[in-house]
Amino acid sequence: MTPHPATPLRTIPPVDADLRIRLATLCHEGWEMWDRFDVQVRGEAFHPFVAADYDLILAALMPLQASGTRFLEWGSATGVITILADLLGFDACGIELDPDLVRASRELASRWDSQARFAAGSFLPTGYRFRSPRGDDRLGTIGEGVSGYLELGRSLDDFDVVYGFPWGGEEAMMLDLMARYGRADALLLLNEVNGGLRMYRDGRLVS
Ligand SMILES: C[S@@+](CC[C@H](N)C(=O)[O-])C[C@H]1O[C@@H](n2cnc3c(N)ncnc32)[C@H](O)[C@@H]1O
Numbered sequence: 001m002t003p004h005p006a007t008p009l010r011t012i013p014p015v016d017a018d019l020r021i022r023l024a025t026l027c028h029e030g031w032e033m034w035d036r037f038d039v040q041v042r043g044e045a046f047h048p049f050v051a052a053d054y055d056l057i058l059a060a061l062m063p064l065q066a067s068g069t070r071f072l073e074w075g076s077a078t079g080v081i082t083i084l085a086d087l088l089g090f091d092a093c094g095i096e097l098d099p100d101l102v103r104a105s106r107e108l109a110s111r112w113d114s115q116a117r118f119a120a121g122s123f124l125p126t127g128y129r130f131r132s133p134r135g136d137d138r139l140g141t142i143g144e145g146v147s148g149y150l151e152l153g154r155s156l157d158d159f160d161v162v163y164g165f166p167w168g169g170e171e172a173m174m175l176d177l178m179a180r181y182g183r184a185d186a187l188l189l190l191n192e193v194n195g196g197l198r199m200y201r202d203g204r205l206v207s
Contacts, residue, residue, distance in 0.1 A: 164189075
C-alpha cells in the first residue's frame with residue numbers, strides 16, 4: 001500500500017466551515033478508494049492510475065475558485081479532484097478512459113450530491129497526434145480511445161482551468177495538447193511525479 005498524507009483540516013485554507021469539513025472528508029474518502037484500488041487492481045497488474053496529493057491540488061484550486069469557471073480533469077480516475085472542484089464552485093468535468101473508474105467517479109459524485117460530470121473516453125481530441133520536437137512521439141501510459149469531449153458537449157478550448165497528472169516524460173505531450181487545442185488564456189495545472197505542481201498559461205510557467 002502506498003503511504004499518503006493525511007488530510008488535517010488545518011492544511012485547507014479558510015473557507016466556510018461546513019465546506020472545509022466536506023472537502024477534507026472527500027479527500028479522506030478518496031484516499032480510502034485509492035488504497036483499495038492499489039491493492040485490488042494495481043496489486044494484480046499495471047494500471048496508470050496513481051492518486052495525486054489531494055491537499056496540494058485543493059490548495060492550488062482554492063485561489064482560482066469562481067462560480068462558473070470551467071474546470072477539466074484529464075484522466076479523472078475516481079473523480080475526487082473533479083468533485084472537489086465542483087464543491088469549490090467550478091463548473092467541473094472529468095474525462096477518464098477506464099470505464100470502471102468512470103462508474104466509480106459517477107457513484108462518488110452522486111453520494112456527494114455533486115454536479116460534476118464525467119465522460120468515458122480519451123482526453124485526446126479526435127485526430128490529435130503528438131508531434132514531439134525531439135522526434136519521440138510515444139504517449140507513455142496515456143491510452144487511446146474515443147475522444148470524451150463529444151460526450152461532454154464541450155471542446156478543450158471551452159475550459160478555463162485544465163488539470164492533468166502526467167507520468168514522467170508525458171508533460172511535453174500535455175503542453176503540446178494544450179497549445180494546439182486549449183485556450184491561450186486558460187490555466188494548465190500539471191502535477192509532477194516528484195510531488196510538485198506546475199501552473200502554465202499559454203505554454204509559459206506561471207508558478
Ligand atoms: C496518473 S493517473 C491521475 C489520476 C487523477 N487525475 C489524479 O490526479 O489523482 C492518470 C489517469 O489517466 C487515465 N488515462 C490514461 N490515458 C487516458 C486518456 N487518453 N484519456 C483519459 N484518461 C486517461 C488513467 O486511466 C488514470 O486514471
